[in-house]
Amino acid sequence: MTHKERTRARILDEAAQAMREHGHAGIGVASLMKRAGLTHGGFYAHFSDRNDLVAAAIDRMFEDSASMLARHLEQDDARGGLASLIDYYLSDSHRERVAKGCPIAALGSEAGRLPSAARERFEAGLERFQAAISKALRNLGFSDPDEQASSTVAEMVGALMLARATRDARTAGLMLAHSRERLKQRLGLIAAH
């Protein structure tokens, strides 16, 4: 990895974090470059324009997302893996760390307004996310894994987003806990009560 490649990666890391935290319009070229320890003029040595950056930053976010999924789902205990994914995704720590967390919950309602290249990457990332959950459910023996995955991802993303919209940490935590319990129960990961 050359010096230039490392610099580009650093800019992308910062962009991927800043955009999850401040939205796609919330971070400018100048402040982004400053975060990466550079001046704004150098930006165009790495990206053709801002839209190019946004698209690459979306991909970068979904790399985090993919390794998070792999960490939980690619283990011997399929049932425990899915349960630990749900527990992590709907945890207070994930709720608090928007900048490092799931791009779908961080940017979901902005997806349709992203510049078109970025929007395509977002949609591809969402599909990969749903496919990973679907695969896990198929491995657990579900006969309709795609349908279950679609519904499961909707509740995961929705619950995290709503918890983040709620300022009171206790209330937000309860919302996450409710969805955690319902989801695991519904997917047969804990006993019904």
Add this chain to the structure above:
Amino acid sequence: MTHKERTRARILDEAAQAMREHGHAGIGVASLMKRAGLTHGGFYAHFSDRNDLVAAAIDRMFEDSASMLARHLEQDDARGGLASLIDYYLSDSHRERVAKGCPIAALGSEAGRLPSAARERFEAGLERFQAAISKALRNLGFSDPDEQASSTVAEMVGALMLARATRDARTAGLMLAHSRERLKQRLGLIAAH
């Protein structure tokens, strides 16, 4: 209602629609006033500044939301009312009409970045939405209506948002259909299959 009040209402209607469609940063004072058939200078006769408008526009959106909820839930058939709410909320027509639809799905992931007055109104609107669902579930005899409402609203909002992030109308429609079925089944509104 005076002439001035009607003008203010017209500006707010336009703002509430434009912000759901383009995000809170996606509509400027000048273009908003143009949409309302006025020039930008007159804006400050109606609002103290842009933040004031954003907060009032959020309230305006949740008025639409409240009347949508009432239309479905305030009818004699409680079970049928909740089912028709779910069918409408997760319909293709709601998916297509962001500007007139649920503000939670339209702005959810931006909520934490709204100016503070607007953020408070958003959170209050979200609470009212959840309370309305909870009340409906209590009327249907659920022993844990708040927990069920929290999980139900999460999936409704999440599914609509993800369907809107999906450009292919058929795929988007399927996502809505999956959540519609799961939700109604889970809440005992249709027979399990």
Add this chain to the structure above:
DNA sequence: TGTACATCAGTGAACGCGCGTTCACTGATGTAC
């Protein structure tokens, strides 16, 4: 080993533009007499 030179990542001043906001002004409306 030491000098000369090409490369190129990064710098920083400058650009045009659209933003939110201000403010002196206009002109339609309605009241006073």
Add this chain to the structure above:
DNA sequence: TGTACATCAGTGAACGCGCGTTCACTGATGTAC
């Protein structure tokens, strides 16, 4: 009924500012001989 005047919603030019983008330049690095 007709004239004089006060009110005030709305106009449009102007402001300072931060944005994305361009580009002539700098200066560290590594190769050639």
